[in-house]
Amino acid sequence: MADHQKPPNIYDVAHLADVSHQTVSRVINDSPNIKPSTRERVLAAMKELEYIPNAAARALVTARSKIIGILITDIVYHGPAGMMHAMEVEALNAGYMAISASVDPQSLESINRGVENLRRMGIEGLVVITPQSNSVSVVESTVTNIPVVYIDSPNQPKSLSASLDNFEGARLGTSHLIELGHKNIIHVAGPMAWFDALPRLEGYQKAMLAAGLKPRVIDGDWNIETGYLIGRNLDIDTDKVTAIFAANDNLSLGLMHAFRERGIDVPGRLSIVGFDDVAEAPYFEPPLTTLRPDLAKLGRVAMGLILGQITGESVEGSHTVRPELIVRKSTAKPPII
Amino acid sequence: MADHQKPPNIYDVAHLADVSHQTVSRVINDSPNIKPSTRERVLAAMKELEYIPNAAARALVTARSKIIGILITDIVYHGPAGMMHAMEVEALNAGYMAISASVDPQSLESINRGVENLRRMGIEGLVVITPQSNSVSVVESTVTNIPVVYIDSPNQPKSLSASLDNFEGARLGTSHLIELGHKNIIHVAGPMAWFDALPRLEGYQKAMLAAGLKPRVIDGDWNIETGYLIGRNLDIDTDKVTAIFAANDNLSLGLMHAFRERGIDVPGRLSIVGFDDVAEAPYFEPPLTTLRPDLAKLGRVAMGLILGQITGESVEGSHTVRPELIVRKSTAKPPII
DNA sequence: TAAGATTATGTGAACGCTAACATTGTATTA
DNA sequence: TAATACAATGTTAGCGTTCACATAATCTTA
Numbered sequence A, B: 001m002a003d004h005q006k007p008p009n010i011y012d013v014a015h016l017a018d019v020s021h022q023t024v025s026r027v028i029n030d031s032p033n034i035k036p037s038t039r040e041r042v043l044a045a046m047k048e049l050e051y052i053p054n055a056a057a058r059a060l061v062t063a064r065s066k067i068i069g070i071l072i073t074d075i076v077y078h079g080p081a082g083m084m085h086a087m088e089v090e091a092l093n094a095g096y097m098a099i100s101a102s103v104d105p106q107s108l109e110s111i112n113r114g115v116e117n118l119r120r121m122g123i124e125g126l127v128v129i130t131p132q133s134n135s136v137s138v139v140e141s142t143v144t145n146i147p148v149v150y151i152d153s154p155n156q157p158k159s160l161s162a163s164l165d166n167f168e169g170a171r172l173g174t175s176h177l178i179e180l181g182h183k184n185i186i187h188v189a190g191p192m193a194w195f196d197a198l199p200r201l202e203g204y205q206k207a208m209l210a211a212g213l214k215p216r217v218i219d220g221d222w223n224i225e226t227g228y229l230i231g232r233n234l235d236i237d238t239d240k241v242t243a244i245f246a247a248n249d250n251l252s253l254g255l256m257h258a259f260r261e262r263g264i265d266v267p268g269r270l271s272i273v274g275f276d277d278v279a280e281a282p283y284f285e286p287p288l289t290t291l292r293p294d295l296a297k298l299g300r301v302a303m304g305l306i307l308g309q310i311t312g313e314s315v316e317g318s319h320t321v322r323p324e325l326i327v328r329k330s331t332a333k334p335p336i337i
Numbered sequence C: 001t002a003a004g005a006t007t008a009t010g011t012g013a014a015c016g017c018t019a020a021c022a023t024t025g026t027a028t029t030a
Numbered sequence D: 001t002a003a004t005a006c007a008a009t010g011t012t013a014g015c016g017t018t019c020a021c022a023t024a025a026t027c028t029t030a
Helices: A010-017 A021-028 A036-049 A055-062 A081-093 A108-120 A133-142 A166-180 A197-210 A224-233 A249-262 A295-311 B010-017 B021-028 B036-049 B055-062 B081-093 B108-120 B133-142 B166-180 B197-210 B224-233 B249-262 B295-311
Strands: A067-072 A097-102 A125-129 A148-151 A160-164 A185-189 A216-219 A243-246 A271-273 A290-292 A318-321 A324-326 B067-072 B097-102 B125-129 B148-151 B160-164 B185-189 B216-219 B243-246 B271-273 B290-292 B318-321 B324-326
Touching (some): A010 A021, A010 A036, A067 A081, A067 A108, A067 A295, A081 A097, A081 A295, A081 B097, A097 B097, A125 A133, A125 A295, A148 A295, A166 A185, A166 A243, A166 A290, A185 A197, A197 A216, A243 A249, A249 A271, A295 A318, B010 B021, B010 B036, B021 B036, B067 B081, B067 B108, B067 B295, B097 B108, B125 B133, B125 B295, B133 B148, B160 B166, B160 B295, B166 B197, B185 B197, B243 B249, B249 B271, B295 B318
Parallel strands (some): A067 A097, A067 A125, A148 A160, A160 A318, A185 A216, A243 A271, B148 B160, B160 B318, B243 B271
């Protein structure tokens, strides 16, 4: 309540340390050719005054905000905390600050507003987390003159991207079932408006065809409820289905919930593989075999790409992070039918 | 790849619109006393040049960054996306940008660094999401001269806070069990280093005592695994335990997992109430009765408090958000033992 | 229509910092 | 010791805004 005095500036520090303001600036920026004793005097003065450099002034004169923007076009399924944190740390290590805006992927206006706000802050680069198709083009057309990196978007020649190797993950999961001896394996696919869904489908198909098996796909989305409904209606006897590769853990959870209701034993009668390895997966009933994506790594990679772009180290192509197969109790050898 | 020319400034716009730079500034800031025709000319010029106001320059001269900092001291359990999003939107509506830093609550250095980084950006206010005890004092001593609001911290007379009404939530959940006819209800508590844990315990106790029942508490933490271990070892027969109020959904999930292994029917033999209403709760086996906190609202409230502080509308005291009881299948009348 | 009030616009300075150049001090070499 | 190099520091200007003030244009009202 007492004194809301103006915060100290570089001149105040200079005055106290009895040097020019430029020398203070040099100390702040670790310039060479500063006498150690001088540096210490300045440092002491900064400490005494509790001096904090004014980011705005610096950004104004250098034309570099030291801020990276993160545009999150979907909040529920993606952009989990771990990934954000990883990105933040990566940025910080390079002297950058990360700032995020979450927008509604369905609304162009929302996306535009988000981008606009980030740009107003003077971001030097942008990471776009956009698991859905429509958002990309909007961003692409809106944001020019700063580097952009996409997470989870399909590889686009013109722009950089970091993505999960969904194809390989799906192949891995499906192969696991095939190796156990399953022949009739269904894939419950994710929504095709999402980038992740298609390569997961393709990875499944690839593995099936490679083993001489016939792929069979049921359309789904990412919701537990959908898995549940599919599970309730699925006829597993006609085609002697013994395994399901679901496009994500939610679907798996819903499926298993339905099967339990129907008295279909997992994995005795039916094996299930999910995708995502959500935190609860080990405690599903039964614990779920699934693919674990290293999202933190994905975030790090993406941030690394952006920083590389900014500092001019040209990095090319698209970078991919491979998920790991986590085998739990939801998969077993097929029953003899 | 073509022209990386310097972005246009206010003078460029002024020139094109044939007015002074100050008039452009007025248009940007919606000043009164601008002739409509002039405004339109300026607006057109801004559009043509794709002019974006330079936030740094503005922040420099106004000494207001229009940025609110959010310090997240724990990333795993809290600060879920929904809350962040709500805060962001709230800030945006007031013309502010939210910027977050996530830090390790165990490391004072990490906390300090996080605060430091935020302050360097010139934040005008700070929201601290700190469900653990130790962090608060650090922030309190470090951050002076800008308003701070705590989320989920205990009510502190000197600083503002927004928090979940854990006490009331716990009372609600316990009362639900009591109303069903349960007498021997155990509380599996959360870790006491977390602010949320104690009021949940107290709310449970209050409800029990009010009904003339004897509280019985088992120490836990927030982890599924812990719930599982407790569930495996719990003797429910000696004391004729018929219900458990767990401090969160994770514990409930672990407990139920253990009970299923042991052949203890939920809710036939044992009723369970959780806390949090995680997304998977409806698909637990059985679907979990739990308390749903409106985290988005909590975020909104907190951001509202900060903005109020900044704009000078003094808001007093601490604000609380009451969770809602969601009754599902994990609770039923007690069995006759 | 002249005086005052009000609306609309312009001018210069300042915010706090760094870049570029200028100057001084100190060490090195001939 | 003088000439030179280089290290250490200082001086000035400018980044793109808004603020405070000054001025010009227009509207009232007597």
